[in-house]
Amino acid sequence: MRHLISILLENEAGALARVSGLFSARGYNIESLTVAPTEDPSMSRMTIVSSGSDDIIEQITKQLNKLIDVIKVVDLSEAAHVERELMLIKVRATGKDRDEMKRMSDIFRGRIIDVTDATYLVELTGDTAKLDAFINAIDKDLILETVRTGVCGIGRGDRILKA
Amino acid sequence: MVLTGAEIVIRCLQEEKVEFIFGYPGGSVLHLYDELFKQDKIKHILVRHEQAAVHAADAYSRSSQKIGVCMVTSGPGVTNAVTGIATAYTDSIPMVVLSGQVPTSYIGQDAFQECDTVGITRPCVKHNFLVKDVRDLAPTIKKAFYLAKTGRPGPVLVDIPKDLGVDKCEFEYPKTVSIRSYNPVTKGHSGQIKKAVQLLLEAKRPLIYAGGGIILSDTAEKLTKLAHLLEVPVTNTLMGLGGFPATDKQSVGMLGMHGTYEANMSMQHADVLLAIGARFDDRVIGNPENFGSIPRKIIHVDIDPSSIAKRVKVDVPIVGNLNDVLDELIAQVHASEGKIDPKALAAWWKDIDVWREKKSLKYKMGSEIIMPQYVVEKLYEVTGGEAIVTSDVGQHQMWAAQYYKFDKPRRWLNSGGLGTMGFGLPAAMGACFANPNTPVACVTGEGSIQMNIQELSTCKQFRLPVKIVNLNNRYLGMVRQWQEMFYGNRYAESYVDALPDFVKLAEAYGHVGIQITSPSDVEPALREAFVKHKNELVFLDFLTDPTANVFPMVAAGKGLSEMILAEDL
Numbered sequence A: 001m002r003h004l005i006s007i008l009l010e011n012e013a014g015a016l017a018r019v020s021g022l023f024s025a026r027g028y029n030i031e032s033l034t035v036a037p038t039e040d041p042s043m044s045r046m047t048i049v050s051s052g053s054d055d056i057i058e059q060i061t062k063q064l065n066k067l068i069d070v071i072k073v074v075d076l077s078e079a080a081h082v083e084r085e086l087m088l089i090k091v092r093a094t095g096k097d098r099d100e101m102k103r104m105s106d107i108f109r110g111r112i113i114d115v116t117d118a119t120y121l122v123e124l125t126g127d128t129a130k131l132d133a134f135i136n137a138i139d140k141d142l143i144l145e146t147v148r149t150g151v152c153g154i155g156r157g158d159r160i161l162k163a
Numbered sequence B: 001m002v003l004t005g006a007e008i009v010i011r012c013l014q015e016e017k018v019e020f021i022f023g024y025p026g027g028s029v030l031h032l033y034d035e036l037f038k039q040d041k042i043k044h045i046l047v048r049h050e051q052a053a054v055h056a057a058d059a060y061s062r063s064s065q066k067i068g069v070c071m072v073t074s075g076p077g078v079t080n081a082v083t084g085i086a087t088a089y090t091d092s093i094p095m096v097v098l099s100g101q102v103p104t105s106y107i108g109q110d111a112f113q114e115c116d117t118v119g120i121t122r123p124c125v126k127h128n129f130l131v132k133d134v135r136d137l138a139p140t141i142k143k144a145f146y147l148a149k150t151g152r153p154g155p156v157l158v159d160i161p162k163d164l165g166v167d168k169c170e171f172e173y174p175k176t177v178s179i180r181s182y183n184p185v186t187k188g189h190s191g192q193i194k195k196a197v198q199l200l201l202e203a204k205r206p207l208i209y210a211g212g213g214i215i216l217s218d219t220a221e222k223l224t225k226l227a228h229l230l231e232v233p234v235t236n237t238l239m240g241l242g243g244f245p246a247t248d249k250q251s252v253g254m255l256g257m258h259g260t261y262e263a264n265m266s267m268q269h270a271d272v273l274l275a276i277g278a279r280f281d282d283r284v285i286g287n288p289e290n291f292g293s294i295p296r297k298i299i300h301v302d303i304d305p306s307s308i309a310k311r312v313k314v315d316v317p318i319v320g321n322l323n324d325v326l327d328e329l330i331a332q333v334h335a336s337e338g339k340i341d342p343k344a345l346a347a348w349w350k351d352i353d354v355w356r357e358k359k360s361l362k363y364k365m366g367s368e369i370i371m372p373q374y375v376v377e378k379l380y381e382v383t384g385g386e387a388i389v390t391s392d393v394g395q396h397q398m399w400a401a402q403y404y405k406f407d408k409p410r411r412w413l414n415s416g417g418l419g420t421m422g423f424g425l426p427a428a429m430g431a432c433f434a435n436p437n438t439p440v441a442c443v444t445g446e447g448s449i450q451m452n453i454q455e456l457s458t459c460k461q462f463r464l465p466v467k468i469v470n471l472n473n474r475y476l477g478m479v480r481q482w483q484e485m486f487y488g489n490r491y492a493e494s495y496v497d498a499l500p501d502f503v504k505l506a507e508a509y510g511h512v513g514i515q516i517t518s519p520s521d522v523e524p525a526l527r528e529a530f531v532k533h534k535n536e537l538v539f540l541d542f543l544t545d546p547t548a549n550v551f552p553m554v555a556a557g558k559g560l561s562e563m564i565l566a567e568d569l
Ligand SMILES: Cc1ncc(C[n+]2csc(CCOP(=O)(O)OP(=O)(O)O)c2C)c(N)n1
Pocket: B392, B393, B394, B395, B396, B397, B419, B420, B421, B422, B444, B445, B446, B447, B448, B449, B471, B473, B475, B476, B477, B478, B479
C-alpha cells in the first residue's frame, strides 16, 4: 500500500541524510521525497511517499521517530488529506501539435509558462495520478523533458502537524 | 570566563565527572591533548589501537553505571574506531566519542586525514554532531552525554574541527538540556500494565524472557522481585545474563541458538510470555514464522517503541522505562486479588523439570584432553562466581555464557549484537578501570585474542591484572563447527596455522604466561593466576579439544524446539 508520510524535523545540516540513510539502511522504499523549511526556519517539513505492508509502515514511523532530529511524524494516508505535486513538462509544439498541446494543457488546468517556435513549457499541479494522466494523454514522442517535485501533502481540517 | 575550545572540551568532561578517557592522539586532536596534559582530574588511557579505545570505553560503561568516553584523531583514527562504535550501538551502550576533524576551512577539500566522520558513523551512533562554532561546543557536549544515557542508550559522537581548539569564547556549562525533538517515554501506560498483569495471572504456563534492557536499566533486583512474586520461570538472553540470578531455582538459563533445552522448550510452550528489555532477535527466537505460529500471548516491555512488534506480533505492548514499568507491575500484582492457578503452575514446573532432566549442558570429559566447558566451570569455581567476565566471539563465548553462572548484572560483557571478535581484551581493560577491586577474566579464543593482542602493552603500562583464559582449539572454532555441521566437513580457512607461542608472547609484553595441556592442571593453573598472580596479567593458554562443539544448537532458520543436543550425535 502507498503511504504518505509527513515529517517535521530540525532544519539542521545532515538531517535529510539521516532520514534517507534510514530508508536505505533498512531497505524501505522511497517513491518520492520533498523537503523545505517551514514558516519557522528552524524546522523543515518533509513528505515521503513510500509503500509497504502495515507492519513495515509502522516500523518506518517508529524508526523515524527515533531519529533525534525528527520532531514529529504522521502517516497522512491514515485520514483525509490533500496531496499535490508540481510538474514542469517541456513538449514539442509545432504544426497541428501546437493547438493540441494548448488544448490538453487547458483541459488539465495547466499553464504554459514558456513558449518558443517549437516548444511549450507546461506547468501542472495536482496529485500524482493527474500528472501521470497528463503524460499518458499526450503523444509520448512530443515530450522533451519533464521534472516533478514529488508529492507534498497536508491533513484536511484540524489535522495539524506542529511542533 | 573566556576559554579556548580545547579548554572548554576538557572542562565539559570534568563537569560530567569523567574519570578516564580512552584514546589515541593525532594531528587534529593535539590541542585537546595539550589541555589534558595540563590537568590531572581526568586520566587518559593510551591504548594501542583506536578500536580498543572504543571497546574499553564501552566496557567501562557496561561494567558500571557510568558513561565511557573515548577520543580519537580524524581520518584513520575515526575509521579504526568504527567497529567499536558499531559494537556499542548494537548493544545500546551509552558512550561519548570525541573525534578530531580537519580545520573547518579545510572540510570538503580532501585534506590530509580528512574523512566524513559524521557520514561514516551516522548509521552506527544514536546521534552525532559536527561542531562548527566554538560557542556550540559546551551545549553540544552536554547534549551528547544526555542523549547517550537517556531513553534507549547508545553511543554519541562529537566531531571537533581542529581550529575550534584555539578559538575562544565565554564558557559556561549548561545546567539543563532540552531537545524539542527528543522526549523519551518514561512511564509505561497504566492501562496496558493492568492488562499485562491480568494476562499473567490468568496464565497456565507463564514465562519471563528478559534481555539486556534489564542490565542497562539496572533493574535486575526489580525483575527478580517480580519473578519471585509470581513464582514463574525466567530465561535470560545472552545480553541479559546476570539480570536474573543464574543460580536461582526459577532460572531456566539462557535461551536461543545455544540456549538450554529447558529455556527453549519453555519459550515454545509458554502460553503467556512477558518479554522485558529484549528484542526477539534472530539468534534468540530462531525462525520467526515457526515462533509466530505457536499460539501464546505476548506482553512486550521496552523503552524503544521500534523494538516492539518489529519481528513478532505482540498482544500487550508497553513502552516505557523498565524501572517505572517494573515498579508498577509489582505494585499491581500485589494489589490484585488474583493469583496464578497453583495447579497449572505446578504442572508447568513439572514440564520444566522434565526438560531440565535432559541435562543439555552435559559434556564428556576424559583425563587426556581439556574440554573447554570444564575450563569455564573451573573458572567459575575459582572466582566464586564473582569475576567480571568479558568475552570475544565464537565457541568460547558461548561456553562462557553457558557455564559461568552469572548471578549479578554487569558481570558479563560481550558483543552480543554485532559479534565483534577483538572485543574481549580491551573490554577487560575498561572493566578493570571501572572496577579496580573485582577480578576480571577474558574468556577468548586464539583467533579472537589476536584481533586486539597489541593491548597487552596497554595492560602492562596501566598494570591491569586481567586474566586471559584462552580456549585454544587451534581453529576458528565456531566457523569450524558450522563447516562440520552444514558444509560437509570442508574446513575452509578455519584452521589457524602458525599460532604464536602465547606464553612467550605474554612474557615479551612483560606478563606471566602459562600453558595448560592436561585436565588435572586446569584448576591449579587458574588458582595460580587468580591467587599467586592476583595483581598481574596472566595469559592462560589452555590447549583444548579441537573437535568440541557448542550444544544445544538451534540451526539458523529452525524453530527453537528443533535443538541439536550433544547426546544426539
Ligand atoms: C571481526 C570478526 N570477524 C569475523 C567474525 C566471524 N567469526 C565468528 S566466530 C569466529 C571464530 C572465532 O575463533 P576463535 O576466536 O578462535 O574462537 P572459537 O570459536 O575457536 O572459540 C569467526 C571468524 C567475527 N565474529 N568477527
